[in-house]
Amino acid sequence: ACGGGSGSSTPSSSGGAAAGGSDSKSEFNAAMTGVVNPSDKKGGILKFANGGDWDSLDPGDTYYGYSWNFIRLYGRSLLMFKSAVGKEGNQLAPDLAEDLGKPSDDAKTWTYKIKKGVKFEDGTPVTAKDVKYAVERSFDKEVFPDGYTYFNDFLAWPKDYKGAYKSKDVNTDSAIETPDDYTIVFHLKQPLSNFDYFAQLPATIPVPKDKDTGAKYKEHIIATGPYKFEKNEIGKGFTLVRNDQWDPATDPNRKALPDGYEVSTNVNADDIDNRIIAGDLDIDVAGIGVQSAALGRVLSDPAMKANADNPTSTRLWYTSINGNVPPFDNIDCRKAVQYAVDKVALQTAWGGEFSGGQIATSMLPPAIPGHEDFNLYPPGADNKGDINKAKEALTACGQPNGFETNISYRAERPKEKAAAEALQQSLGRVGIKLTLKPFPQADYFALYAGKPGYAKDNKIGLAMNGWQSDWPDGFGFLQQITDSRVIRETGGSSNISVRDPEVDKLVDKAMLETDTDARNAIWTQIDKKVMEDAFVLPNVWTKTLLVRSKNATNIFVNEAYGMYDYLGMGVK
Amino acid sequence: MAQRDQAEPGGFVNEEPLLSVQGLEKHFPVTKGLLQRQVGAVRAVDGISFDVRKGETLGLVGESGCGKTTTGRLITRLIEPSAGKIVYAGQDITHMSQGRLRPLRRDVQMIFQDPYSSLNPRHTVGAIVGAPFRIQGIKTGQGTKKAVQEILELVGLNPEHYNRYPHEFSGGQRQRIGIARTLALKPKLIIADEPVSALDVSIQAQVVNLLEDLQGELDLTYVVIAHDLSVVRHISDRVAVMYLGKIVEIADRKGLYESPMHPYTNALLSAVPIPDPKRRKERERIRLQGDVPSPLNPPPACRFHTRCWKAQEICTQVEPPLETLAPGHQVACHFPENAPGLAGGLAGGVSGGAASTGAVPAGTDPA
Amino acid sequence: MVTYIIRRLIWAVVMLSIVSIITFAIFFLVPRLAGATSESLAARYVGRTASAEQVKVAAEKLGFNDPLIVQYGRFAKGIVAGADYDYGPGVEHCPAPCFGYSFLTRLPVWPDLLDRLPVTMSLAFGAAVIWMIAGVATGVLSALRRGSLFDRAAMGVALAGVSLPIFFTGIVSLVVFSYGHPFRITAPGGSFTPIEENPAMWAYNLILPWITLAFLYAAGYARLTRAGMLETMNEDYIRTARAKGLNERVVVVKHGLRGALTPILTIFGLDLGLLLGGAVLTESTYSLPGMGKYAIDAITNQDLPKVMGVTLVAAFFVVFANLIVDLLYAVVDPRVRLG
Amino acid sequence: MSFLELKDLRIHFPTDDGLVKSVDGLSFTLERGKTLGIVGESGSGKSVTSLGILGLHKGGRARISGEIWLDGEELVGASQEHVRTLRGKKMAMIFQDPLSAMHPFYTVGDQIIEAYRIHNDVSKKVARKHAIDMLGRVGIPQPARRVDSYPHEFSGGMRQRAMIAMALSCDPELLIADEPTTALDVTVQAQILDLMRDLQRDFDAALIVITHDLGVVAELSDDILVMYGGKCVEYGTSDDIFERPEHPYTWGLLGSMPRLDREPTERLMPIKGSPPSLINVPSGCAFHPRCAFEERTAGLAKAEVPELRETEGGHLVRCHLPAERRRAIWRNEIKPNLEAS
Amino acid sequence: MRAEPEAVAIAGGAPIQGRSLGQIAWMRLKRDKVALAGGLLVVFLILVAVFAPLIVGAFGQDPMQFNSDLIDSSTMAPKTGTGIGAQHLFGIEPVNGRDIFSRIVYGARISLLIAFLATLLSVIIGTLLGVTAGYFGGLVDSIISKTMDVFLAFPILVFAIALAGIVPDSAFGLTGDTLRVSLLVFIIGFFNWPYIGRIIRGQTLSLREREFVDAARSLGARGPYIIFRELLPNLVAPVLVYSTLLIPTNVLFEAALSFLGVGVRPPTPTWGGMLSDAVRFYTIPHFMFFPGMAIFITVLAFNLFGDGLRDALDPKAR
Numbered sequence A: 001a002c003g004g005g006s007g008s009s010t011p012s013s014s015g016g017a018a019a020g021g022s023d024s025k026s027e028f029n030a031a032m033t034g035v036v037n038p039s040d041k042k043g044g045i046l047k048f049a050n051g052g053d054w055d056s057l058d059p060g061d062t063y064y065g066y067s068w069n070f071i072r073l074y075g076r077s078l079l080m081f082k083s084a085v086g087k088e089g090n091q092l093a094p095d096l097a098e099d100l101g102k103p104s105d106d107a108k109t110w111t112y113k114i115k116k117g118v119k120f121e122d123g124t125p126v127t128a129k130d131v132k133y134a135v136e137r138s139f140d141k142e143v144f145p146d147g148y149t150y151f152n153d154f155l156a157w158p159k160d161y162k163g164a165y166k167s168k169d170v171n172t173d174s175a176i177e178t179p180d181d182y183t184i185v186f187h188l189k190q191p192l193s194n195f196d197y198f199a200q201l202p203a204t205i206p207v208p209k210d211k212d213t214g215a216k217y218k219e220h221i222i223a224t225g226p227y228k229f230e231k232n233e234i235g236k237g238f239t240l241v242r243n244d245q246w247d248p249a250t251d252p253n254r255k256a257l258p259d260g261y262e263v264s265t266n267v268n269a270d271d272i273d274n275r276i277i278a279g280d281l282d283i284d285v286a287g288i289g290v291q292s293a294a295l296g297r298v299l300s301d302p303a304m305k306a307n308a309d310n311p312t313s314t315r316l317w318y319t320s321i322n323g324n325v326p327p328f329d330n331i332d333c334r335k336a337v338q339y340a341v342d343k344v345a346l347q348t349a350w351g352g353e354f355s356g357g358q359i360a361t362s363m364l365p366p367a368i369p370g371h372e373d374f375n376l377y378p379p380g381a382d383n384k385g386d387i388n389k390a391k392e393a394l395t396a397c398g399q400p401n402g403f404e405t406n407i408s409y410r411a412e413r414p415k416e417k418a419a420a421e422a423l424q425q426s427l428g429r430v431g432i433k434l435t436l437k438p439f440p441q442a443d444y445f446a447l448y449a450g451k452p453g454y455a456k457d458n459k460i461g462l463a464m465n466g467w468q469s470d471w472p473d474g475f476g477f478l479q480q481i482t483d484s485r486v487i488r489e490t491g492g493s494s495n496i497s498v499r500d501p502e503v504d505k506l507v508d509k510a511m512l513e514t515d516t517d518a519r520n521a522i523w524t525q526i527d528k529k530v531m532e533d534a535f536v537l538p539n540v541w542t543k544t545l546l547v548r549s550k551n552a553t554n555i556f557v558n559e560a561y562g563m564y565d566y567l568g569m570g571v572k
Numbered sequence B: 001m002a003q004r005d006q007a008e009p010g011g012f013v014n015e016e017p018l019l020s021v022q023g024l025e026k027h028f029p030v031t032k033g034l035l036q037r038q039v040g041a042v043r044a045v046d047g048i049s050f051d052v053r054k055g056e057t058l059g060l061v062g063e064s065g066c067g068k069t070t071t072g073r074l075i076t077r078l079i080e081p082s083a084g085k086i087v088y089a090g091q092d093i094t095h096m097s098q099g100r101l102r103p104l105r106r107d108v109q110m111i112f113q114d115p116y117s118s119l120n121p122r123h124t125v126g127a128i129v130g131a132p133f134r135i136q137g138i139k140t141g142q143g144t145k146k147a148v149q150e151i152l153e154l155v156g157l158n159p160e161h162y163n164r165y166p167h168e169f170s171g172g173q174r175q176r177i178g179i180a181r182t183l184a185l186k187p188k189l190i191i192a193d194e195p196v197s198a199l200d201v202s203i204q205a206q207v208v209n210l211l212e213d214l215q216g217e218l219d220l221t222y223v224v225i226a227h228d229l230s231v232v233r234h235i236s237d238r239v240a241v242m243y244l245g246k247i248v249e250i251a252d253r254k255g256l257y258e259s260p261m262h263p264y265t266n267a268l269l270s271a272v273p274i275p276d277p278k279r280r281k282e283r284e285r286i287r288l289q290g291d292v293p294s295p296l297n298p299p300p301a302c303r304f305h306t307r308c309w310k311a312q313e314i315c316t317q318v319e320p321p322l323e324t325l326a327p328g329h330q331v332a333c334h335f336p337e338n339a340p341g342l343a344g345g346l347a348g349g350v351s352g353g354a355a356s357t358g359a360v361p362a363g364t365d366p367a
Numbered sequence C: 001m002v003t004y005i006i007r008r009l010i011w012a013v014v015m016l017s018i019v020s021i022i023t024f025a026i027f028f029l030v031p032r033l034a035g036a037t038s039e040s041l042a043a044r045y046v047g048r049t050a051s052a053e054q055v056k057v058a059a060e061k062l063g064f065n066d067p068l069i070v071q072y073g074r075f076a077k078g079i080v081a082g083a084d085y086d087y088g089p090g091v092e093h094c095p096a097p098c099f100g101y102s103f104l105t106r107l108p109v110w111p112d113l114l115d116r117l118p119v120t121m122s123l124a125f126g127a128a129v130i131w132m133i134a135g136v137a138t139g140v141l142s143a144l145r146r147g148s149l150f151d152r153a154a155m156g157v158a159l160a161g162v163s164l165p166i167f168f169t170g171i172v173s174l175v176v177f178s179y180g181h182p183f184r185i186t187a188p189g190g191s192f193t194p195i196e197e198n199p200a201m202w203a204y205n206l207i208l209p210w211i212t213l214a215f216l217y218a219a220g221y222a223r224l225t226r227a228g229m230l231e232t233m234n235e236d237y238i239r240t241a242r243a244k245g246l247n248e249r250v251v252v253v254k255h256g257l258r259g260a261l262t263p264i265l266t267i268f269g270l271d272l273g274l275l276l277g278g279a280v281l282t283e284s285t286y287s288l289p290g291m292g293k294y295a296i297d298a299i300t301n302q303d304l305p306k307v308m309g310v311t312l313v314a315a316f317f318v319v320f321a322n323l324i325v326d327l328l329y330a331v332v333d334p335r336v337r338l339g
Numbered sequence D: 001m002s003f004l005e006l007k008d009l010r011i012h013f014p015t016d017d018g019l020v021k022s023v024d025g026l027s028f029t030l031e032r033g034k035t036l037g038i039v040g041e042s043g044s045g046k047s048v049t050s051l052g053i054l055g056l057h058k059g060g061r062a063r064i065s066g067e068i069w070l071d072g073e074e075l076v077g078a079s080q081e082h083v084r085t086l087r088g089k090k091m092a093m094i095f096q097d098p099l100s101a102m103h104p105f106y107t108v109g110d111q112i113i114e115a116y117r118i119h120n121d122v123s124k125k126v127a128r129k130h131a132i133d134m135l136g137r138v139g140i141p142q143p144a145r146r147v148d149s150y151p152h153e154f155s156g157g158m159r160q161r162a163m164i165a166m167a168l169s170c171d172p173e174l175l176i177a178d179e180p181t182t183a184l185d186v187t188v189q190a191q192i193l194d195l196m197r198d199l200q201r202d203f204d205a206a207l208i209v210i211t212h213d214l215g216v217v218a219e220l221s222d223d224i225l226v227m228y229g230g231k232c233v234e235y236g237t238s239d240d241i242f243e244r245p246e247h248p249y250t251w252g253l254l255g256s257m258p259r260l261d262r263e264p265t266e267r268l269m270p271i272k273g274s275p276p277s278l279i280n281v282p283s284g285c286a287f288h289p290r291c292a293f294e295e296r297t298a299g300l301a302k303a304e305v306p307e308l309r310e311t312e313g314g315h316l317v318r319c320h321l322p323a324e325r326r327r328a329i330w331r332n333e334i335k336p337n338l339e340a341s
Numbered sequence E: 001m002r003a004e005p006e007a008v009a010i011a012g013g014a015p016i017q018g019r020s021l022g023q024i025a026w027m028r029l030k031r032d033k034v035a036l037a038g039g040l041l042v043v044f045l046i047l048v049a050v051f052a053p054l055i056v057g058a059f060g061q062d063p064m065q066f067n068s069d070l071i072d073s074s075t076m077a078p079k080t081g082t083g084i085g086a087q088h089l090f091g092i093e094p095v096n097g098r099d100i101f102s103r104i105v106y107g108a109r110i111s112l113l114i115a116f117l118a119t120l121l122s123v124i125i126g127t128l129l130g131v132t133a134g135y136f137g138g139l140v141d142s143i144i145s146k147t148m149d150v151f152l153a154f155p156i157l158v159f160a161i162a163l164a165g166i167v168p169d170s171a172f173g174l175t176g177d178t179l180r181v182s183l184l185v186f187i188i189g190f191f192n193w194p195y196i197g198r199i200i201r202g203q204t205l206s207l208r209e210r211e212f213v214d215a216a217r218s219l220g221a222r223g224p225y226i227i228f229r230e231l232l233p234n235l236v237a238p239v240l241v242y243s244t245l246l247i248p249t250n251v252l253f254e255a256a257l258s259f260l261g262v263g264v265r266p267p268t269p270t271w272g273g274m275l276s277d278a279v280r281f282y283t284i285p286h287f288m289f290f291p292g293m294a295i296f297i298t299v300l301a302f303n304l305f306g307d308g309l310r311d312a313l314d315p316k317a318r
């Protein structure tokens, strides 16, 4: 490791690392604010590993942040987040499109011009039809179950439209128009001021209709980005090589320094850490940060710590307090939980200050516009809960001696388990007895915690939950977890506890509000309202401890993803 | 002993037999697969008939695998006969249900060959000998223990050994325990399957004597199964010789041993080594070749023809019936020896047979 | 002999059918008992974001509303005759044996299984070679030197070996020999290099799992061999061999070991069969992408078609191993007659 | 010097329950071409003796002392390796149960070939020819075909023949047959006894036949040794033993046997009790608890172990009773009973 | 005329002592120091399990009690100086600072309870079906044997994991630990019976050939009498031995299921569960060491004892 170079790195201007920047400073969090190891050297292979399996490599079917970060290597959507340090990474830049979207006056129609000269890996030029087709196919959730439904929900689709496969000959011009090969127009059901965020979604990465194999497309994706797939073994890994049809002239955002990428999936997570520390591996692609075992090592060794970064992501870990389950139908009982909780223990359970997160006092994470610091339930001086207040609340609720209820969590997630245990402990101090109920991750929402009937019948008063914004704005963060109308009896919903008509009204209001600041103010208001209702017990805003690769250049954290930016990176 | 005299030829004419076996057969199916498909049959006992009179001892001899044990187990209805008829004391018990058979079981008991496997190693002597009372639900005057101890004494065991386990006894003592068990219910008929063959000579004699004594004392009828011709001769009044599931000859002791009619009986007798070095040179021997054929595929017609030096065409085609050739002497052979009218003793019979038929000289050993 | 094999093959098929029926029944029934509906099952197919109506349509299409027996029939038919699958743009034929499509990846299960097989096979066969050599040799030596220091030490280690949970030895071995070590003995998990690609890497990646797995089994086999040898060395035919004037080495190896090896071979076959169906604990400890890991992952994700597939393949190996062992037995032991 | 001479052979086994004195001071001699029969009840030490001669107890737990001289060589003190080279070639053995004594996994031919090739440096082919020859000589039909059969494919008699062929394959000078016919049917037993007699004549080997069947020894032996509790109690020619037996145990054996060559007697004359434990051998004469004439020794039998003494012409008896009394008892009390009726 | 009492007490030398088979086995076992040590260890472990509350009480630590103040909240590891010591014999867990010693002690309860009950279940099913198959033979035997074959063809572990994974949290009128324990007992016990069933069937087949069974039948004894009075007493030894040897297998089985997260639910301490938690913290060796050793020692103890018992009850060694 380097000696203690001083001075913070200057935030680089844009588009990845500033060439020939000053000597990088190897210090803790250096990559949060600057580019570490800036270089323009081409060549070399970057090695990525994934502790789990990829949900899908298909642009129409992937819903993981890291995947969106990574997908930019092989696919080009209409817009993209800039490959830049810190806050700048939150900005949208045109990619396939020539510019950001042009809304109609009512913000119900958005038009994008597509660059000429962009080609698929087989040399076919990319046209607006390919983008349109890509969005249409992503409609089919039977084929692409992992994806989001933003386009499904907001575009003005013909009635009974079922997606590109099942409604083959249906005219979809009401939703997407392609007046010419290089223009695409989206028609929305309602005004949406921030449709540009939609346009950066991987679903707008063009897919050639004649090469589309539906569910199997992920086995061979036709690249538009600087890299294409060479070998792809689902469940084990894949390699990317240069795509010779990619024209840098059409693409100011990508440097495409390495000659290729090797990605293995389903690798032992501890091993990933050790290999990154040892320099055998460059990136833990999932960006979840080091595991508990490596955490101690990194933090206790100054040299190692200096080579690490600790970004916050837009993820909130929280506990839903289900007002349908007595006695949580009484707000004071919900408040008792808020007061009684030992936030330090909770933070430790989530992984501590560095790999768990920052203790959350409200819902909106600090990185999201509209965030405001407030704490309705001060947890005492040492952050370990205010037992007296909690008891008062219990008395107010008519349960002075506490009560019994259950807490659910995903069985496969040790941190959720630890957090549930921590809650069990701290609530136990005021007589609230929790029974732990682990459920399989796969069915957690669909069958158990997210199924209102089940939760009520089985007295699941508390449920561990987490939410990450799809993009840095209040809508992306709060809409899915506070709007009571997303609560469905079957299928599972992300919001499982917030049932407040006022909140619903506020959400509607925010969606209609085209003024950004006014809109953000409404989201702040929603945040406060939900906290007043005490339907949600925020735990932590996630932080991850990332270790920089020894071999990589241009290492910096992109705030949009809360992890290293995979686009600018090169090999030493 | 008194009864023995009656058993000599000429005795017993009118009395009804205690046990009568007619055309008894047992074919063990050879099965295969989950569905127990039958693919063949071991013809262990293949149509045998004999009577056992009250008070006598019938010996059943033959080489290994000829069906002796099976016969014994058939009579005691441990296995179900395939065909034929078993009549005990006038009652047809061939297919009598186990329930109806239970009371009769007091009358018919069995002594087993192996004194080591015939006693349950986990039961005490008291439990073993007392089992008949318990199973048959019999209450005895002074209690089971007393009764058991009396029986133990009867067979020459120390009644104080009531609480010991079988493994603490020697082979001979164990066989006595087994005998004690059969005696518990005061049976009338005892089937003894090789009661002494697992024992040393010196012990063997003890048990043989015991059996004889008990017969006199308790008025028992025996069917003694054995392969040792000397032992059988010693204890039997009448003897049946079996070969491959059939009785080939049945006669009173004297008739059988002094003038055997079936070549097989002859061969058997001459094969027994005589513990007298002087005689070994004098004796004429008949040496059978090879082993007993498999009961799965017994030779057709006369089963002995494959090893018989007198065999002729007819022997391979017509099964010789069991015929009475002399009073109380039945033989199943086309060319019997020593039949009345045919002169000569044992040795003469043999040489005469060989000379007269001139067949298969390989079967004899002139040495 | 031929009829025997045919009969055994038929029985093997019957057995696999029974296993598949039971597996099917359990995995398709128990979730329903646990409160799942055909909709919630279908929801797994179409994802969380699908609308209720889409879910309904999917449930109908996937036949989740049909009676169990119909569903099983479809499943079985897929294995025998293949099945058609709508993958979006068109319908594709999934050729026999078609074990259906994963809930999660939407890909046919069968090629997946074929893909995992080499990993498990490499693990199982590699470990088997080690444990057979080590276990049998130790067992023989122990038996010959019964009561000696070597015997007691070897049997002590063996007993410890069978008493150690493999997930414990596995992790400890990883911590000691692999994690973050400058001279790591092996790449711990996730990495599998096919042997035809790079034999050295293949072995390097597997050496630790091999040793750990082999240790467990070698311990068992050493005990087994020792017991077997003690028994055969007491047989009459050993006395005969000695009476012939054979030297002790020949007596031990040619006569003693040959006799003791038969039951060991049987157990070996069955163990191997069981392992080929997936060394669940070893693979998950070392993150080896084999059948066992596949099974665990499938179960974790409640990916029923995968679970069915892997269970059946595992059962197939056991049944197949049984068959081979029986046939082998007849070869090794001439007394055994097949007919 | 005799061809085979045992001098005070003792073979003891230390066990959990105590020291088993299986053979306790056994001496005898045997010449080439002669047959010695050893009889005795189960557990009297017959098999242990035979295995002891072949040196098969070595390396086990057995404690062996005394001397075994074979053709001028002492075997007890000889190295295990040396004794091994003698086994099979110089001395061979036939075991009681041929099925378990042959390896089930090798063909009969292989096992004979193996035996032959240890001592004869010949090719497999030659050895095979020899094996076929041997099988033919012991009377196995179609030896060239049966040479490739496995033991279980043979019938009991054939197996015993094969066993004999194996033992004789290297032309041994001493052949020990331990209960060679016990597992066989009478008719087959007779065949095997004939065979052994013929073979001994051809091979001119010294033969030891071990059995508990007096009939068998009478058929084969020149001399007979009666063992009881690990010791020799009587030794003599066949005639001596059958015509003029002098030991009460021998009388007991004779009296226990029903015989075909005599009239059936009313009662057998068994020996009372059961064979002695070899761990707690009865004091004095081991036979005294079962001996009908024990009182006539005036307590001597209980107190002292009798010596094995010669009565006349090589006839040895281990008994406290004076020779005269013994003869009188035999003549007056035993013999008449045996021939009664 | 009475039979001569020939065989009485003239065996020569000391009369045979009246020892039952159990006594003989016990004598042999007593001499086998290693097995005895195993046996004592087994007793010790059982006592630990039974008196877990007392033991833990004596050391003043609650297995569920968090000690967050002893944990460094940035690394989740115990703060330096708070490891193994008088206060916490085996140290504390990372993240929440629970006392490892008391969790190990309580873990013994679950481990042994499940192992014992599952063994009992296997033994009951296995013995009954094994005896039935062996005694009746024929079609009954065929069916039972083939059933065992089918059972043995199942990849048990996969199956157990799957089953334990899909059964909901309250079922069959049970909830919580009771449900989980019952479920595990059922799964483990149910899949293991064929092993014991095969052994018992084999033993019964050979026992059935013994003449004492015929003797009982010839006295008019019926099936149940023979099975229960004649056969079962002879099967006690193998059943005992194989149960003792099945227990450690089941301990391992339970640990494996807990390790894979489908065992008894947290926070109830289980050794396998602790071990799986420890994997994340492999840099804190004692966290992994104690549960690993607890499993190892328990399994070893039962194996030692079982081996010794087998040798002691071995009829061949008699």
Ligand SMILES: Nc1ncnc2c1ncn2[C@@H]1O[C@H](COP(=O)(O)OP(=O)(O)OP(=O)(O)O)[C@@H](O)[C@H]1O
Residues within 6 Å of the ligand: B028, B029, B042, B043, B044, B045, B062, B063, B064, B065, B066, B067, B068, B069, B070, B071, B227, B295
């Ligand atoms: N339960 C059975 N199933 C099939 N075959 C049997 C059965 N019991 C006996 N046998 C066969 O029947 C034939 C006659 O057997 P059995 O036991 O009656 O002969 P044995 O004369 O008593 O012979 P040994 O002298 O050997 O006791 C043998 O070939 C035997 O293998």
Ligand SMILES: Nc1ncnc2c1ncn2[C@@H]1O[C@H](COP(=O)(O)OP(=O)(O)OP(=O)(O)O)[C@@H](O)[C@H]1O
Residues within 6 Å of the ligand: D013, D015, D020, D021, D022, D040, D041, D042, D043, D044, D045, D046, D047, D048, D049, D212, D278
């Ligand atoms: N290896 C041994 N260890 C301990 N005791 C032994 C051993 N071999 C034999 N014995 C004991 O020595 C005694 C004599 O055995 P041996 O086999 O010589 O008897 P035998 O006369 O051949 O009897 P049988 O007629 O039964 O074959 C027996 O009591 C036996 O238990």
Ligand SMILES: [Mg+2]
Residues within 6 Å of the ligand: B068, B069, B070, B194
């Ligand atoms: Mg019989």
Ligand SMILES: [Mg+2]
Residues within 6 Å of the ligand: D046, D047, D048, D178
């Ligand atoms: Mg012997």
